[in-house]
Amino acid sequence: xKKLIAIAAISLLPFTNAMADQDIGCGLGxxxxxxxxxxxxxxxxxxxxxxxxxxxxxxxxxxxxxxGTGTITSTAKLALFIDGNMDNLARDIAxxxxxxxxxxxxxxxxxxxxxxxxxxxxxxxxxxIFTSENVTSQNVLENLNKVIANNDQLSVYxxx
Numbered sequence: 687x688k689k690l691i692a693i694a695a696i697s698l699l700p701f702t703n704a705m706a707d708q709d710i711g712c713g714l715g716x717x718x719x720x721x722x723x724x725x726x727x728x729x730x731x732x733x734x735x736x737x738x739x740x741x742x743x744x745x746x747x748x749x750x751x752x753x754g755t756g757t758i759t760s761t762a763k764l765a766l767f768i769d770g771n772m773d774n775l776a777r778d779i780a781x782x783x784x785x786x787x788x789x790x791x792x793x794x795x796x797x798x799x800x801x802x803x804x805x806x807x808x809x810x811x812x813x814x815i816f817t818s819e820n821v822t823s824q825n826v827l828e829n830l831n832k833v834i835a836n837n838d839q840l841s842v843y844x845x846x
Contacts, residue, residue, distance in 0.1 A: 714753035761827070761845050769792050769823035776816050782809035796843055807837055 715734025719727050768775060772788050778784030781804050791801045808815060808830065815829045827845075834845040 764790070764793055764845070765823060765827050768826050772823055772826070775826070777810075778804075779808045779812055779815065782806060794843060800840060800843070803837075803839055803840075804834070804843075807833060807840060 711736065715731035718730040718734060722731070729803075742808055759809050767790060774784070774786040775790060778787035787805055787808065788801070791804050794804075796804050811833045815826055817825065817829060821829075834840045
């Protein structure tokens, strides 16, 4: 069995990081499910990437569509948080305070002395952040990031 795994890993060495999926990252799952669409395929790809240490192997050796030289960002964490808390976040931003907004500032990495300014800015720009009733969590993240980028005090928190 170990020989089979070694042969499979070696045969995949030529693949580059161009195969990494934005949602599920790099690894064997990204390669097997390349071109597939839908949440089920993304979950299967992510599960495959996380099994048997193949993603770790890929990052270590620069194979399986992985590149071990990049920077870890919190954008995915923020997107997931917003996605799971859209209604409560909208309510808190409209009020300019609340537990969900406070948690967002923590996850965003906003320093304690800037949290009140963040909340006030978000409240003042609610209609620019939540542009419609059907706005997606990704749009909310992008819109909030734009609002922050245009503020002198908070622009240091702009996501790249």
